[in-house]
Amino acid sequence: MAPQPFTGAFTQQEQLDDAAIAAAVRVMKTGRLHRYNTVAGETSEVALLEAEFAAWQGVPYCLACASGGYAMHVALLAAGLRPGEPVLTNAFTLSPVPGAIVNAGGKPLLVECTRDLVIDLEDLERKAVSSGARFLLLSHMRGHIVDMDRIVAIADKHGFEVIEDCAHTMGAQWGGRKSGNFGLAACFSTQTYKHMNSGEGGLLTSDDPEFMARAIILSGSYMLYERHGAAPEAEYFEQVRLETPNCSGRMDNLRAAILRPQLAGLTANIARWNDRYYTVEEVLQRSGLFHLPERPAAESPVGSSIQFLIEGISEADARQFVSDAKALGVELKWFGDANPVAFTSNHHSWRFLDDQHLPQTDEVLSGVFDMRIPLTFSLEDCAHIAEIVVHCGRLLALKGAA
Numbered sequence: 001m002a003p004q005p006f007t008g009a010f011t012q013q014e015q016l017d018d019a020a021i022a023a024a025v026r027v028m029k030t031g032r033l034h035r036y037n038t039v040a041g042e043t044s045e046v047a048l049l050e051a052e053f054a055a056w057q058g059v060p061y062c063l064a065c066a067s068g069g070y071a072m073h074v075a076l077l078a079a080g081l082r083p084g085e086p087v088l089t090n091a092f093t094l095s096p097v098p099g100a101i102v103n104a105g106g107k108p109l110l111v112e113c114t115r116d117l118v119i120d121l122e123d124l125e126r127k128a129v130s131s132g133a134r135f136l137l138l139s140h141m142r143g144h145i146v147d148m149d150r151i152v153a154i155a156d157k158h159g160f161e162v163i164e165d166c167a168h169t170m171g172a173q174w175g176g177r178k179s180g181n182f183g184l185a186a187c188f189s190t191q192t193y194k195h196m197n198s199g200e201g202g203l204l205t206s207d208d209p210e211f212m213a214r215a216i217i218l219s220g221s222y223m224l225y226e227r228h229g230a231a232p233e234a235e236y237f238e239q240v241r242l243e244t245p246n247c248s249g250r251m252d253n254l255r256a257a258i259l260r261p262q263l264a265g266l267t268a269n270i271a272r273w274n275d276r277y278y279t280v281e282e283v284l285q286r287s288g289l290f291h292l293p294e295r296p297a298a299e300s301p302v303g304s305s306i307q308f309l310i311e312g313i314s315e316a317d318a319r320q321f322v323s324d325a326k327a328l329g330v331e332l333k334w335f336g337d338a339n340p341v342a343f344t345s346n347h348h349s350w351r352f353l354d355d356q357h358l359p360q361t362d363e364v365l366s367g368v369f370d371m372r373i374p375l376t377f378s379l380e381d382c383a384h385i386a387e388i389v390v391h392c393g394r395l396l397a398l399k400g401a402a
């Protein structure tokens with residue numbers, strides 16, 4: 001018998017709490033929304049957010065900016081990317097990642113994805129050697145963290161810098177160390193569907209003072225870089241400030257004001273996401289119908305979404321599966337779809353890139369389904385949703401057996 005349809009909204013995040021709303025109202029009442037518009041003795045909300053996020057992340061430097069994609073763009077420029085240079089990145093990621101590389105003047109070189117949805121380390125080494133790339137923009141897509149000890153070793157061996165895309169791993173860890181603290185820099189997003197919500201927004205972190213000085217000037221600090229909350233000493237700006245263009249992309253005080261209380265609640269929310277994630281995962285796992293990507297013991301993820309594979313599924317069956325689930329109120333994304341839909345697209349629709357030959361990724365993505373797990377869903381909702389997914393999986397399996 002079919003389960004009852006689910007009626008919740010997969011794109012509905014929680015409302016902002018009263019502290020965030022009060023902070024936003026306070027800022028609006030001052031009229032000082034620009035980060036450098038402060039009165040004597042005042043530290044701007046953006047500078048406070050930078051200091052608090054740096055402390056939370058456990059790094060000396062943080063820059064708040066306009067978006068996660070902008071943070072990646074600025075990171076590549078501050079790292080010294082030259083026009084036309086190759087940048088290694090994951091074939092399985094979201095379109096703003098290759099977009100940021102192109103925006104910074106680089107050429108994305110996509111690396112294959114494994115069936116556990118992380119970057120393929122053999123293909124990475126192969127392409128590092130063949131391209132001589134000096135940068136890897138490593139996307140922890142959908143929160144799956146590759147073996148970071150091996151990444152660090154491979155980067156050392158082949159002499160490339162790692163910039164981490166932590167849009168889905170804010171608060172996650174590998175081996176007890178925060179995701180984002182393994183390379184030159186890390187980029188976070190505070191866009192509505194990520195782990196903190198300011199509509200749009202980005203955070204860039206690093207422990208490299210020269211890198212961060214360049215990033216701050218790039219972000220549009222003018223000569224006001226001393227009004228930052230987690231910036232290197234003034235001496236690092238002496239040359240940099242004259243040699244670095246202003247690529248305006250600052251964060252404003254209103255966004256920072258609503259992010260600060262969210263940062264204070266982030267640890268609690270990570271636990272809430274994981275309760276929901278493991279509730280869904282357990283039901284899917286038990287059904288025996290799906291491959292759930294391995295979550296290694298060293299990984300502490302943030303389960304804000306879930307992915308599972310039906311390996312070898314045909315295109316017609318994948319469409320049927322998504323539509324059966326939808327009929328019961330469950331929104332699944334299928335990464336194998338040749339047509340980009342909403343936020344989901346795969347490398348075949350990134351035609352601004354040179355042709356990429358990615359047979360393994362194509363094979364993997366043809367069976368990948370993806371579902372958001374917003375905190376507005378209760379644990380009962382999660383169990384209900386998982387039952388629906390399993391029900392639709394059984395329909396497919398029965399059809400195959402018939």
Ligand SMILES: *Cc1c(COP(=O)(O)O)cnc(C)c1O
Nearest residue numbers: 067068069094096165167189191
């Ligand atoms: C959302 C996202 C980004 C970009 O963040 P924006 O703040 O939307 O620019 C980058 N990488 C991944 C994997 C994302 O999901």
